[in-house]
Amino acid sequence: MKAITISQHGGPEVLVQTEIPHPVPKENQVLVRLEYAALNHLDIWVRAGGPAYPVPLPHVLGADGTGVVEEAGPDVEGITVGTRVVVLPGLACGMCEFCRRGMDNQCHQFEILGAKRHGTYAEYVLVPDQNVLAIPDKLGFETAAAYPVSYLTAWHMLMGRAKLQPKEKVLIVGAGSGVSVAGAQIAKAMGAYVYAVTTKEEKVPKIKSLGVEHVFLQAEKSDFSKWVFELTKGKGVEIVFEHVGPATWEKSFRSLSKYGRLVTCGATTGPKVNLELRSMFGKDISILGARMGTQKEFMELSNLIFEDKFKPIIDKTFPLAEAAEAHKYLESGQQFGKILLKIGK
Ligand SMILES: [Zn+2]
Numbered sequence: 001m002k003a004i005t006i007s008q009h010g011g012p013e014v015l016v017q018t019e020i021p022h023p024v025p026k027e028n029q030v031l032v033r034l035e036y037a038a039l040n041h042l043d044i045w046v047r048a049g050g051p052a053y054p055v056p057l058p059h060v061l062g063a064d065g066t067g068v069v070e071e072a073g074p075d076v077e078g079i080t081v082g083t084r085v086v087v088l089p090g091l092a093c094g095m096c097e098f099c100r101r102g103m104d105n106q107c108h109q110f111e112i113l114g115a116k117r118h119g120t121y122a123e124y125v126l127v128p129d130q131n132v133l134a135i136p137d138k139l140g141f142e143t144a145a146a147y148p149v150s151y152l153t154a155w156h157m158l159m160g161r162a163k164l165q166p167k168e169k170v171l172i173v174g175a176g177s178g179v180s181v182a183g184a185q186i187a188k189a190m191g192a193y194v195y196a197v198t199t200k201e202e203k204v205p206k207i208k209s210l211g212v213e214h215v216f217l218q219a220e221k222s223d224f225s226k227w228v229f230e231l232t233k234g235k236g237v238e239i240v241f242e243h244v245g246p247a248t249w250e251k252s253f254r255s256l257s258k259y260g261r262l263v264t265c266g267a268t269t270g271p272k273v274n275l276e277l278r279s280m281f282g283k284d285i286s287i288l289g290a291r292m293g294t295q296k297e298f299m300e301l302s303n304l305i306f307e308d309k310f311k312p313i314i315d316k317t318f319p320l321a322e323a324a325e326a327h328k329y330l331e332s333g334q335q336f337g338k339i340l341l342k343i344g345k
Contacts, residue, residue: 003122004323004341005058009049012327015121017320018058023118023126025073030129032085035344036145037120037320038064039330040178046115047327053115063089063113065120066145067344069132076129085132086144087125088298089113089152094130105156105294112149112292121323123343130295136306146312146338147182147305149292153265154182154241155301156293158190162239162263166191169237171228173252174244175215176203179265181337183241184210185310186301195237197224197248206336210313225254236260249273256285263288313337 001022006014025031043061046053065087072079092099092107099107113119113127135144158164170187172180175196187194188211196207197216207215214231216224228237236257242248243266253276256262260283279285293301305312315335318326320343330339 001123002320003060003118004320005060006047007058009047012047012324012331014047015061015324015327017323020058020060020122023124025071025076025126027073027075028129029073029126030069030076030079030132031071032065032067032087032125032127032132033070033344034065034067034120034123034125035141035342036066036317037062037341037343038145038149039326039339039341040064040149041330042112042115042149044327044331055116060118060120060122061114062120062122062125062341063115064145064148065113065125066135066141067125070124072129079129079132083132083134084137084141086135086148086302087113087120087127088131088133088295089148090292090295090298091117091128091131092295102294102296105292121320121341133298133302139306141344142314142317142340142342143312144305145340146314147301148298150178150338151182151186151301151305151312152293152298153179153290154186156297157241157263157265157288157290158183158186158239159300160293160297161288161290162241162261164190164192164239167193168239169193169195169232169257170239170241171237171252171255172196172212172241173224173248174198174242174268175207175212176200176333176336177243178335178338179243180241181207181210181313184212185313187241188212189304189310192239195228195231200333203336223251225251228255232257239263242266243268245269245271246273250276253279253285256283258283259285261286261288263290265290315339317342
């Protein structure tokens with residue numbers, strides 16, 4: 001089958017289209033003929049290489065994908081060949097203490113598709129049978145490929161961790177990124193008031209088009225926490241949605257109200273931050289980490305998308321053969337929404 005593989009780590013140029021053996025499903029596995037894949041920053045980290053993502057080479061990247069079940073292995077029940085599906089990107093053992101408690105995103109053997117095993121930048125992908133979900137006929141493969149990793153992470157942050165309630169105020173920091181766009185859409189769909197901060201002027205009207213009430217254009221030395229306190233009449237916001245890290249952390253923290261929750265899924269500008277402990281205990285503030293999301297949350301999120309409560313935003317689609325160009329585009333940071341690879345005809 002055709003696949004985009006990496007045979008060495010490096011820049012986008014290491015992504016090369018090659019022929020690799022056609023996979024055959026074993027027990028409890030299904031083979032999906034892919035129509036679309038989507039890019040995530042994870043793909044860049046795995047491509048670039050490093051101790052966090054050791055992979056045997058050659059390797060196929062890609063966590064997000066949609067397509068049609070082509071073949072089911074022995075013992076697979078309840079999945080019919082020909083079903084249109086979205087692939088769940090999180091792989092868990094199903095047996096450890098965390099899996100049994102429904103916290104499968106913390107499974108001892110947790111991995112993300114395309115990080116260790118072959119992913120979706122290919123004509124076919126092999127996944128456990130519990131990692132496919134049928135999608136409604138009215139939902140396009142393209143739209144369905146755009147939501148798994150980004151929207152599940154945002155859902156887990158807001159709903160699973162920060163327990164967002166209707167009418168609460170949410171501040172989205174670094175609002176032009178894929179996970180932040182997802183966060184803004186989910187917060188709006190759940191009835192929140194949404195404030196957003198971005199450094200990119202050209203993204204302001206696009207962020208507003210999501211229904212975000214207030215957008216702050218961050219200049220180098222400006223302090224968005226003052227803006228937040230003016231708009232909220234000195235109260236602050238109940239939830240701050242973070243992934244930027246040290247570049248914004250202290251302003252994000254200062255933007256919180258009493259009983260505020262800061263939830264983060266990333267460390268884009270570095271791994272270490274300062275924490276003002278007196279404000280933390282003085283205001284009953286919670287700091288919450290979030291790693292992708294659980295299978296149960298994936299079902300909750302999928303149901304909202306299937307009911308058309310909001311539509312994942314797609315920025316641009318490249319043919320599979322142009323995966324290297326797609327990576328360059330992702331790294332440029334110009335995009336607003338997901339970047340897709342078209343695989344099917
Ligand atoms: Zn497990």
